[in-house]
Amino acid sequence: MHGTDRDRRGRNWRPHRRHGIGTGGTCGDTVFDQYERALPVGSGLVVQPVGLSVLDGLGLANAARALGQRIVRMAGHEATTGRQALDVTYDPDGQAREGLAMHRAALHGVLLQGAQGAGVRFELGASVTALDGTRFRVGETLTDAFDLLVDAAGAGSPLSPIKTRPLPFGAIWGTVDWPDATDLPPDELRQCYRAAAHMIGVLPIGRPVAGGPQQAAIFWSMPRDSHGAWRAAPLDDWKAEAQHLWPAIAPFLARIDDHNQMTMARYSHGTLRRPFADGIAHIGDAWHRASPQLGQGANMALLDAWALIRAVAQGPIAEAGQRMFNARRMHVRAYQGFSAAFTPMYQSNSRSLPALRDRILFPVSQIWPATRVLPRLVRGDVLPPLAAGLGY
Secondary structure: OOOOEEEOOOOOOOOOEEEEOOHHHOOOOEEEEOOOOOOOOOOHHHHHHHHHHHHHHOHHHHHHHOOOOEEEEEEEEEEEOOOOEEEEEEEOOOOOOEEEEEEEEEHHHHHHHHHHHOEEEEEEEOOEEEEEOOOEEEEOEEOOOOOEEEEEEEEHHOOOOOOOOEOOEEEEEEEEOOOOOOOOOOOOEEEEEEOOOOEEEEEEEOOOOOOOOEEEEEEEEEEOHHHHHHHHOHHHHHHHHHHHHHHHHHHHEEEEEEEOOOEOOOOEEEEEEOEOOOOOOEHHHHHHEEEEEHOOOOHHHHHHHHHHHHHHHHOOOOOOOHHHHHHHHHHHHHHHHHHHHHHHHHOOOOOOOHHHHHHHHHHHHHHHHHHHHHHHHHOOOOOOOOOOOOOO
16 A cells, blocks of 8 residues: 555545564555564464465465465374374365465565565664554654554564463474475374373475475474473483474484574463554454464464455545454454364363363364364364455
8 A cells, every 4th residue: 555545535645554574564565673674583384275365365375385385284193092183184175275384484575575566665673662643653753643553563562452361382493404204295284292291293384485495394382481491401302202202203303403493482362352543453463362273373464464455445544443353353253262272182281181182072073064164274264254345
């Protein structure tokens, strides 16, 4: 959106400003970011079909597909019993639906190039600390006033009034080149669990840049306060434990020789009741935060940004936040609930929940209609991502 755009009243309006360069933050007009250069944070993710639809709408899906790795199935088993605990095929009906796994740097690069090509301006090294009406406060100075400010600063946003609860488990993540000596399929997310206290996984994520090596994201769950103890222990102790749990992980762990190759991620859960106010809209993790267990975080941010783009285009700018909220709230509410319900079955100290997962929920998941519902849950479209009115 540019300064020549007009709202329905025909009034020239000033371009909106966005704070933060996250997954949703590269869809803005002028972006303020605290870092001196735009860079992503994190390892791998899956762009679900709903997220790919947004990239299609932005004209960026082909660039993303050129770097990412198609994912057709998610599977996991319990290490002690060998019992299957997760098995979801993206496209049981054969309609060419799939996920696209990517390194965050690759997705960030695609979005950044698209934003730069659209004329988005970046103010780097600009740490936004507060709002003053419709202005950002950057250090001791105020920006110009704008008709719409967008908070896309993620879980660390200083602008969002969201209240969250810390989740008891987090995970360490790392990125390695895909090894030749593995039998794991390159188009599936694979996980292994010991009850719910340990989860280790491998996600093929394609290439970070064109011509780069094929890579994988590996992750290991742990209590959020255990990272210090993990770093203090010999790395080989952890690798031996992980390989005992799941021997197939060995070729990937062989590429890890330093604690610093694995980064700790801690998660929280919460949702803003009203993700907008006069002159500002909050999107992505600044609006709603959850565990990444369902693989929806980046997709939710993309959907929020897309809803806001359409909301601005379809009515007065002053009402855009409300229209975005109306279009997204049911989908956000549903997936926040799904995440809260499912996460403890895979990441917790519970003994009963993983037993319920393995002995009851998994067998039921292989029976119709669950065989149709679960793929939709994973794809992100168990409910319409955008309510009627804004389209999709």
